[in-house]
Every structure is written in structure tokens, then in C-alpha cells.
Amino acid sequence: MAANDIKKISVSELRLGMYLVGFDGNWLSNPFWTSRFLLASADELRQARASGLAECWIDTSLGADVAPVAPARSTAGAAPVAKRRRAPPQAAGALSMEEELQNAARLCQTARASIFSMFSQARLGKIADTHFCSALVDDIVRSVERHPGALISLSRLKYEDDYTYMHSVAVCALMVALAKAMKLSDPDMREAGLSGLLHDIGKARIPLEILNKPSSLSDDEFATVKRHPEHGFEALRHGGVSDSVREACLHHHERMDGAGYPHRQAGKAISLMARMTAVCDVYDAITSDRPYKRGWDPADALSKMISWKGHFDPTVLSAFIEVVGIYPTGSLVRLKSEKLAVVVEQNKQSYTRPTVRAFYCIASTRAIPAELIDLSGTEEDCVVGSEDRDRLPTAVIEKLWAGELYRER
Known part of the structure; x- marks a missing residue:
């Protein structure tokens, strides 16, 4: 990012497609939880213009610039020229896949840092601080609504040492897209996203030497890892989240045939959020590269999941296939x-x-x-x-x- 890419403009000049860097004025008047993002919805634009702030900064290397002012020219003797109509602002869903991938890449960086901090606090025995999660889920909802494949696919690109954190981002994005496909309400869609973001918080209680082991786990180590749903349920007891989210954390490893853990629940006794999380969690896990195994091709992963009778809710799995497609991005x-x-x-x-x-x-x-x-x-x-x-x-x-x-x- 070059210095001349940063430009100060009046808030009234903001338009969709611009990348907002910050406001010039009292930060308490900032209408957003963060000021570094792509303006991609009419509601965001309305909030910015209603903030009462006069000026802001944009990055023209990451988003649109203000329209150039045409130089004045003499009209003497010239034929009348039709007035050029200004192009309509870009709609929220009109971003190209390439633009959304850029936006998703920045969102992944922000999300990883926030989730790393939350896991670190939980690892020290502190109450999981989830205050940032709602705003993060809102950002993920906006990205998924514009181009579901961008964030879902990009969050699969994981380094060995950040798998746990980026897996949470990936499952969150998948849950939002799945909830949308299942026509859940907006509040339930955000509950689904929050469930995905927090479903593995209990892994903060698992020793790092087990969590990051570069080879297959022993039986004893696997037994230790299998306790993470209960650890997560307990960690969120005072985390300010709903019972629905806590249930998803506790039961996302249950199976429809009752062969899962930790409570061997079966069928509709497993909450809908937990059944949804189970599908999204497994899909991202088996399509991601790990130190001890290569991730499966996304299309092959779906084929395998369909063949595992008794594992997933068929209705949820069918909706999930609608989300990622028969040949998912990256296939x-x-x-x-x-x-x-x-x-x-x-x-x-x-x-x-x-x-x-x-x-x-x-x-x-x-x-x-x-x-x-x-x-x-x-x-x-x-x-x-x-x-x-x-x-x-x-x-x-x-x-x-x-x-x-x-x-x-």
C-alpha cells in the first residue's frame, strides 16, 4: 500500500465499493466496530453518512476512488453534448469474486487474531471473552451473502500452527451459508455463525503438544481431545452466549445413529445447531491439509460424507450440498x-x-x-x-x- 493510495475525502463523497480506512474526528462517533473494510452495503453507507463526521480516509488501492472531476473546457462553437449519467452505485451483491476474495483475505486476518486472543485467554483459565464475536459474525454474514465461496474457500488455506483458529472461521462461514440455504431467520443465521465460531473453544483446554501433534494421536491422546466439547460448554457458561450456541459446542460430535460423543445422543434429540455444526465441522476438517495427512478433494469429501449412513442429518446434509455445490470451490x-x-x-x-x-x-x-x-x-x-x-x-x-x-x- 503506497502512501498516495490513502486519500482524505468528505464523508458525503463516500460510495459503495470504497475501502474505508478511518474517520477524521472523534473515534467515539465512529458508527462501526472497525473502520478498515470495504463499503459494500447501502446500510453501511447510510450509517457512515449519518455519523455526523465530516471527513474520512479511503485506500484507493483496495477499493474505488472518487470520480475524477472533468476539466473545464470552452463550449463556444461546440455542438451540444448530452450530459453523461453517473453510473449507479455498486450493489451489495455486485462485487466480483476477485474483489470479495480480497475482502475475505483481510477478514481472515482480523478473525484469526481475535480468535487466537480468545483461545489464549481460555487457555489461561479465564472466562472466554466473546464480546467481539457478534461483530465478527456480522462481517462474515455480509461476506457470505455477497459471495459464499470466497470466505468459505479462502479460510481452508491454513498454516500448520493456525489450524484451530482458521478452522473456527471456516466453520462459521459454512454455518452462515447453511443457515441461509435452510431459510432460517436472520437471528438464527447469526446464532449459527456464532456456533461455528465457538464450537471448538474447548480445545483451549487441550495440551498444545497434543493439539499440534504432527502425527496421528494415540488412544489416550484421542480420549483427551474428545473431552473438548464438555470443556467448551463449561468455558461458555458465563460467556454471554445463548443455550443454543452452548448446545452446539457440546454436541457437534454426536451422530444421528447415537454412536457419537460425549452423550451418545441420537436423531432429533441432537439440537438443530449441533446437527448443522457436525456437518460443517467435518467437511472443513477433512478437506484441510494437516501435518499428518493431505486434505481430501472437496468433491470427494462430499461423496464420502453422503456414504456415511447414520452420521449426519440427511436434510441438513442435503442443504449443505446446495451451499458448496457438487463440485465445491477448489475441486x-x-x-x-x-x-x-x-x-x-x-x-x-x-x-x-x-x-x-x-x-x-x-x-x-x-x-x-x-x-x-x-x-x-x-x-x-x-x-x-x-x-x-x-x-x-x-x-x-x-x-x-x-x-x-x-x-x-
């Missing part, structure tokens, strides 16, 4: 045109026609220049099946859909 797929590609963005009208980035020609057995293809715009090509993810290093697959964001993470 390695084969096209009808005999190309290998990585799924970049979903097409909700046709799950076999997502936007992909093709990079290899199977027929000629050679790499081709990476090409972004919107399969919804062509009848000649489509996805015909998933491919073995082991054919390529994880880093190559992630760079193909995340681009520069992969190198910056």
Missing part, C-alpha cells in the same frame, strides 16, 4: 473438452457449470496457459467428473483458484 475436475481445471466459483443455476480455471490439456498431455472459463456461458463444455487431487501438489491447486492471495497468506 480438481475434468471438462468435457478434455481439460483439467480447478473450480473457482459456483453457478447456482447449474452445479455442473461453475466458473473454472483450466490449466492442462489431457489429449495433448501438456500444460496450457491458465484460462478462466465461465461454463454457464457455453453449451459446448461442462464438468464431467472430479479428478484425483493427488495428481497435483496442494499449492498448485490453491494458486490456480486463489491466485495472488495464496502467496500473500
Whole structure:
């Protein structure tokens, strides 16, 4: 970010698509919990303009600039010119996937730092401080509503030492998208997000040498880890969260057939939030790389989850598949045109026609220049099946859909 990218403007000049850095004035008048974010909804714009503050700062390298002022020119002898209409402001859902990935990358950084702090407090035996969580969930809701695939996919890019924290962000985003697909109310959608964000808080009580062990756990170590739902339930006793969120933390490892833990609940005895968390938790866990195993391809992961009879609520799992698609973002797929590609963005009208980035020609057995293809715009090509993810290093697959964001993470 160069210094000349930061520009001071009047609050009245703010428009959707600008990246707000801060307000010039009393910080108590700031209408937002944070001042560094992309203005992407009419409600955010209204709050900024109603703040009573006169000026603010924007970063033109991360968002839109003010419209340039046309130079004055003589009109003597000139033919009349029709007045140019100003382009309408960008709608909340009109951000491109690339723009939302940039926004999601910044959100991931903020969320990771906040969750790390909360886990650190809980590890010291302090009451889990969840005061920041509601605002964080609101930010995640806005991102998911604009482009569900951006934050959901980006939060899967985890370092070895931050798996627990970014897993919480990923499950939160998945829970928000799932609640939306299940047509839950806005308050319930936020409860779902909070459940995802806090579902593993009990792992703060698990020794780090077990939590970060770079190999498979022994039976005794696994027994220790299996106590984290109860630790989480207790940690949130005075955390200012609802019973629904605490129940999700306690029972997200239960199974519909009663073979889960810690209380071997079965069927509808397991709360809806817990049944939802179970699906989102497992999906992110099995698609993420760990020190001791490579993550499964997202499409393969869904296939496996469907085959585990008695594990998940079928209705919830069906809604979840609607969220991530048959070939989720990051899946390695084969096209009808005999190309290998990585799924970049979903097409909700046709799950076999997502936007992909093709990079290899199977027929000629050679790499081709990476090409972004919107399969919804062509009848000649489509996805015909998933491919073995082991054919390529994880880093190559992630760079193909995340681009520069992969190198910056």
C-alpha cells in the first residue's frame, strides 16, 4: 500500500465499493466496530453518512476512488453534448469474486487474531471473552451473502500452527451459508455463525503438544481431545452466549445413529445447531491439509460424507450440498473438452457449470496457459467428473483458484 493510495475525502463523497480506512474526528462517533473494510452495503453507507463526521480516509488501492472531476473546457462553437449519467452505485451483491476474495483475505486476518486472543485467554483459565464475536459474525454474514465461496474457500488455506483458529472461521462461514440455504431467520443465521465460531473453544483446554501433534494421536491422546466439547460448554457458561450456541459446542460430535460423543445422543434429540455444526465441522476438517495427512478433494469429501449412513442429518446434509455445490470451490475436475481445471466459483443455476480455471490439456498431455472459463456461458463444455487431487501438489491447486492471495497468506 503506497502512501498516495490513502486519500482524505468528505464523508458525503463516500460510495459503495470504497475501502474505508478511518474517520477524521472523534473515534467515539465512529458508527462501526472497525473502520478498515470495504463499503459494500447501502446500510453501511447510510450509517457512515449519518455519523455526523465530516471527513474520512479511503485506500484507493483496495477499493474505488472518487470520480475524477472533468476539466473545464470552452463550449463556444461546440455542438451540444448530452450530459453523461453517473453510473449507479455498486450493489451489495455486485462485487466480483476477485474483489470479495480480497475482502475475505483481510477478514481472515482480523478473525484469526481475535480468535487466537480468545483461545489464549481460555487457555489461561479465564472466562472466554466473546464480546467481539457478534461483530465478527456480522462481517462474515455480509461476506457470505455477497459471495459464499470466497470466505468459505479462502479460510481452508491454513498454516500448520493456525489450524484451530482458521478452522473456527471456516466453520462459521459454512454455518452462515447453511443457515441461509435452510431459510432460517436472520437471528438464527447469526446464532449459527456464532456456533461455528465457538464450537471448538474447548480445545483451549487441550495440551498444545497434543493439539499440534504432527502425527496421528494415540488412544489416550484421542480420549483427551474428545473431552473438548464438555470443556467448551463449561468455558461458555458465563460467556454471554445463548443455550443454543452452548448446545452446539457440546454436541457437534454426536451422530444421528447415537454412536457419537460425549452423550451418545441420537436423531432429533441432537439440537438443530449441533446437527448443522457436525456437518460443517467435518467437511472443513477433512478437506484441510494437516501435518499428518493431505486434505481430501472437496468433491470427494462430499461423496464420502453422503456414504456415511447414520452420521449426519440427511436434510441438513442435503442443504449443505446446495451451499458448496457438487463440485465445491477448489475441486480438481475434468471438462468435457478434455481439460483439467480447478473450480473457482459456483453457478447456482447449474452445479455442473461453475466458473473454472483450466490449466492442462489431457489429449495433448501438456500444460496450457491458465484460462478462466465461465461454463454457464457455453453449451459446448461442462464438468464431467472430479479428478484425483493427488495428481497435483496442494499449492498448485490453491494458486490456480486463489491466485495472488495464496502467496500473500
